[in-house]
Amino acid sequence: MNNSANDRRGAVISAGFGLAGQISDVFWRKPVILLLLMLTPPLLWLGVVYIGSLLALLAQSFFSIDEFSGLINYHLTLKTYGELLNPANLDIILRTVLMAAIVTLASVIVAFPVAFYAARYARGRWKALFYLGVMLPLWSSYLVKIYAWKLILAKEGILNWFFELTHLKWLLDAYLAIPLIGGNSLSVSYTGTFLVFLYVWLPFMVLPMQAALERVPANFLEASSDLGATPWQTFRNVLLPLALPGVIAGSIFTFSLTLGDYIIPQIIGSSRLFIGQAVYSHQGTAGNIPLAAAFTVVPVVIMGFYLWMAKRKGAFDAL
Amino acid sequence: MKPAVTFINVSRYFGSVKAVNEVDLAIQEGEFFAMLGPSGSGKTTCLRLIAGFERPTGGEIKILDEPIQDIPPYRRNVNTVFQDYALFPHLSVAENVAYALMIRKVDKKQRLQQAEEALEMVRLGGYGDRRPSQLSGGQRQRVALARALIGKPAVLLLDEPLGALDLKLREEMQEELKQLQRALGITFVFVTHDQSEALSMADRIAVFNEGEIAQIGTPQDIYHRPETEFVANFVGSSNVLPAALVRQMSGRTGIASLRPESIRVVAEGGHTAIVTAKSFLGSATRLSLDLYGAGFNALVDNSFGSVEIGAPIQIDWDDADMHLIEGA
Amino acid sequence: MTSILKKISVTVLASTFLVQGAMAGKLASLGAGEGQVNIVAWPGYIERGETDAAFDWVTKFEEQTGCKVQVKNANTSDEMVALMNEGGFDLVTASGDASLRLIAGKRLQEINTDLIPSWKDIDDRLKDAPWHTVDGAHYGTPYMWGPNVLMYNTEVFKEAPTSWNVVFEEMTLPDGKSNKGRVQAYDGPIHVADAANYLMAHNPDLGITSPYELNPDQYKAALDLLREQRKLVSRYWHDAFIQMDDFTNEGVVASGSWPFQVNILQSQGAKVASTIPAEGATGWADTTMMHADSENPNCAYMWMEHTLSSNLMSDLSVWFGANPGVPAACTDGRGMQTAEGCTTNGMDDFDKIKFWTTPVSKCASQNDTCVPYYRWVSDYIGVIGGR
Structure with missing residues (x-):
């Protein structure tokens, strides 16, 4: 019968979803259960594996190595941190931080026009080409890229050949003669290390920057120009402050990646150590785990300080 | 009186799209001028041409007799109130208003004082320390106005300034804008697609259609004496009587416009029309009618009694209200 | 108190060594x-x-x-x-x-x-x-x-170098140009042993008997030698393939190396050869x-x-x-x-080779006052960093 109560009920509530359907119903009524189910595994992972290992590392840095036997002394002490202040270790820290800062600054400068063009003007096929161009370097092996750069920068490499071809070799030689940033060839100089860092981390700056610039409405720029601001003034007073969260996000990538990398300076550069390499050599055969741990704490502290400064300067106000 | 803005044969093409096509226009100093038209008619592009955000493909634009098509927007003494206000979210209300002064390197104390005065002018005194996100739509609108006026522009451009506001606020702001314009004596050029807004506020109106100006005139001219069928239709949604009907009724040639409010319901002796739809508007009732096979709109007062959809009804109007459109 | 602790740990260590016999x-x-x-x-x-x-x-x-x-x-x-x-x-x-x-x-x-x-x-x-x-x-x-051999460029060295001095001391090479920027050294602390091996032959007064057992004075002398070497070396080698690239593309003409690199470079037709100089070598x-x-x-x-x-x-x-x-x-x-x-x-x-062992502080030849390996690591880092 059409009018029976059961048929009427079926018209209102569709049945037949089985057990899976009933589980979905429970989730719908109590969304907290679903949230717990979804979040517990990653939180456990993060909590135990990540935070746990970080704490273990931190603990290690408060031990010290026994001068006599080379064994680790499991008494809490700040001696290992004191060792960080040795001239040689301080050199490593300063060298790394300075490089990271310069690489970050340079990537902001190089990435901005690219990101700005992509965010404001590129459409359709050009936009796809932009993404391809920026992402392509990320797809090929990191090592392959660095070896390729070694070939470009070597004394008998592509760049040198190009300078010779254009009779500008004197320019390169004059540059390489500058102490500190120069060297026997580009590939054994800080300049080479810098160039490769810049190349490898640039996509990590371009992408967040482009995302941030895309969120700045076009009429903000017109409004600024309308109120008498030259393009440069518009850039300084409107575009940069509004794109700052993207710049900060990108700089966190480029800065921390440079701080931690130990492969690029090993292949390109003058063999002077960076923090990552120092960690690698101290934790290896040397068995000086406390000093290695203390070295790893350095970038963590620097990044914490950097974020705190950025927050104080209002970098996240426009979020 | 010299013209504040002059367009001489100005065109702006986007590829094959003629957004603005050979427009001639003269806006007088101190005038409240409206650019009215449906979306895509070229009115906003004209505004952007004056502001300098677009450059003409051809023709000449003058502001106060100065040719300005080669002058960038930041060097034109023209300011704009944007449709969605474009207030800078990272600056406070006062900093937004004082932006133009900051750019001109006016000293900080002085510019904040001027900003406060400008805010008082738009009845927002004391709001300077807030962020734009903490204001209501109407308040933001007035901040945008204060920001655009603080530099004392020769011409103020307003792009659909009331579009985002609700009806009541919109009516209030219309009155306020008119008073402000009268008090300041600045030329206002404002773009709208809302014909009632244009009619109630403007000294003169340019009606745009497909990149060209269909008619320029006072609100009365535009409303009562439309020169084209488009203007008649767009402004006040006139009934357009086909030429055959006009000849039959009045013996004149050409098509004619007839305002909906000119139509009355009569007991007998009028034209017989069929009611196809009706809607009660409070102070009046709008009827959709079928008259000799043509669709008609009528706005009638509620005293005519009740009528059923599908029922015949007698309607009439004064011949004088029937405006013959020339050139059609 | 500390001395008691030390004694106990020494005893424990000694007993572990004894146990292994059984x-x-x-x-x-x-x-x-x-x-x-x-x-x-x-x-x-x-x-x-x-x-x-x-x-x-x-x-x-x-x-x-x-x-x-x-x-x-x-x-x-x-x-x-x-x-x-x-x-x-x-x-x-x-x-x-x-x-x-x-x-x-x-x-x-x-x-x-x-x-x-x-x-x-x-x-x-x-x-x-x-x-x-x-x-x-x-x-x-x-x-x-x-062995860790001395690899050299045969166009620069018509005859094999007879001493490691080509990588330790600034000099004019047979082609008339300085060795500055044209030699390499291994980017590992064990390279200190190569320096010690060189000193063993050239500075006998130091009394080095094994390059892996250095007392503080001998160790300091080795580091000083390495600091001089730093001025000659543009980049230390770490990866065998990068060293090969440096010999072909960077103008490097002499370096401590492994036979592995020599074989591969020769098979590619590069003008290189290897030798074990008079001082002997590590291996x-x-x-x-x-x-x-x-x-x-x-x-x-x-x-x-x-x-x-x-x-x-x-x-x-x-x-x-x-x-x-x-x-x-x-x-x-x-x-x-x-x-x-x-x-x-x-x-x-074989006889010229001092085989690699980990330097520990307890060493027979220097009365258990040797500098342990972890110090080699931190100090060699300093040397490369210019300290």
Whole structure:
């Protein structure tokens, strides 16, 4: 019968979803259960594996190595941190931080026009080409890229050949003669290390920057120009402050990646150590785990300080 | 009186799209001028041409007799109130208003004082320390106005300034804008697609259609004496009587416009029309009618009694209200 | 208080060394294979023709014995020690720095040389080498060894350099140009031993008897020499392939190196050769050693015999640029290696080589006042950093 109560009920509530359907119903009524189910595994992972290992590392840095036997002394002490202040270790820290800062600054400068063009003007096929161009370097092996750069920068490499071809070799030689940033060839100089860092981390700056610039409405720029601001003034007073969260996000990538990398300076550069390499050599055969741990704490502290400064300067106000 | 803005044969093409096509226009100093038209008619592009955000493909634009098509927007003494206000979210209300002064390197104390005065002018005194996100739509609108006026522009451009506001606020702001314009004596050029807004506020109106100006005139001219069928239709949604009907009724040639409010319901002796739809508007009732096979709109007062959809009804109007459109 | 603690720890250490003498007995006789053998090895040490079909010394063994060979690669000595501590392996190709640690940690068992028919073929110079023999007990079969040679460019050096001074002291090379920026050194703290080895010959007053046992004064002299070297070196080498690239593209003409790089560069037609200068050289020697708790002892013994008797050492010698622990592998045509090839690899220079061991503070030659390895690490970092 059409009018029976059961048929009427079926018209209102569709049945037949089985057990899976009933589980979905429970989730719908109590969304907290679903949230717990979804979040517990990653939180456990993060909590135990990540935070746990970080704490273990931190603990290690408060031990010290026994001068006599080379064994680790499991008494809490700040001696290992004191060792960080040795001239040689301080050199490593300063060298790394300075490089990271310069690489970050340079990537902001190089990435901005690219990101700005992509965010404001590129459409359709050009936009796809932009993404391809920026992402392509990320797809090929990191090592392959660095070896390729070694070939470009070597004394008998592509760049040198190009300078010779254009009779500008004197320019390169004059540059390489500058102490500190120069060297026997580009590939054994800080300049080479810098160039490769810049190349490898640039996509990590371009992408967040482009995302941030895309969120700045076009009429903000017109409004600024309308109120008498030259393009440069518009850039300084409107575009940069509004794109700052993207710049900060990108700089966190480029800065921390440079701080931690130990492969690029090993292949390109003058063999002077960076923090990552120092960690690698101290934790290896040397068995000086406390000093290695203390070295790893350095970038963590620097990044914490950097974020705190950025927050104080209002970098996240426009979020 | 010299013209504040002059367009001489100005065109702006986007590829094959003629957004603005050979427009001639003269806006007088101190005038409240409206650019009215449906979306895509070229009115906003004209505004952007004056502001300098677009450059003409051809023709000449003058502001106060100065040719300005080669002058960038930041060097034109023209300011704009944007449709969605474009207030800078990272600056406070006062900093937004004082932006133009900051750019001109006016000293900080002085510019904040001027900003406060400008805010008082738009009845927002004391709001300077807030962020734009903490204001209501109407308040933001007035901040945008204060920001655009603080530099004392020769011409103020307003792009659909009331579009985002609700009806009541919109009516209030219309009155306020008119008073402000009268008090300041600045030329206002404002773009709208809302014909009632244009009619109630403007000294003169340019009606745009497909990149060209269909008619320029006072609100009365535009409303009562439309020169084209488009203007008649767009402004006040006139009934357009086909030429055959006009000849039959009045013996004149050409098509004619007839305002909906000119139509009355009569007991007998009028034209017989069929009611196809009706809607009660409070102070009046709008009827959709079928008259000799043509669709008609009528706005009638509620005293005519009740009528059923599908029922015949007698309607009439004064011949004088029937405006013959020339050139059609 | 501290001195008491020190005494206690010394006693504990001493007793651990004593205990090792009383380790579980060696295997008395061989039985049937267990079907598998698990080996911890340096990368490239155990090839089954997968990298290059010509280099295969596993397949035949598996066919003959039915023991499936499973290899776990380790990149550092520490990794090897860690893996052996974890357990589950039968054999390890340990270097001189790891082997004694493993023995002291009781991770290895003494082997019964009578169960290995080819033991007699082992190079006499290696049979009782101290890195695998403790108190007359053998803990493994010698595998491969090699010197750290001086590689040089034959266009610059018409005759082989006779001294390491070309990489330690600023000088004009035979082509009339300075060696500044044209020489390299190894980017590892063990390079301190190379400096010490050089001083051993040129500054006998320091009284260095082993480059791995340096008292503070000797150590300081070595570091000073390395600081001078820093001015000559643009980039230290770390990765064998990067060094090869530096010789071809960066204008490097002389450096400490491995026969491995020399062989490959020569096969590519590069104008390089290698030599062991008058001061001698440092080097490395690896041993196949057996886990104390090996679950597949029969297959493990079969593998050890296989390393000594088959084509393995001969082909590996070609593959890796190293010297076989069995001299006959160079000459009897069991594999690809020839007598000339072994000479290139440094087979005849055994006596000139100071094999690598980990520097520890307890050293016989300097009254237990040696500078330990971890100091080498931090100080060498400082030297490269310009301190």
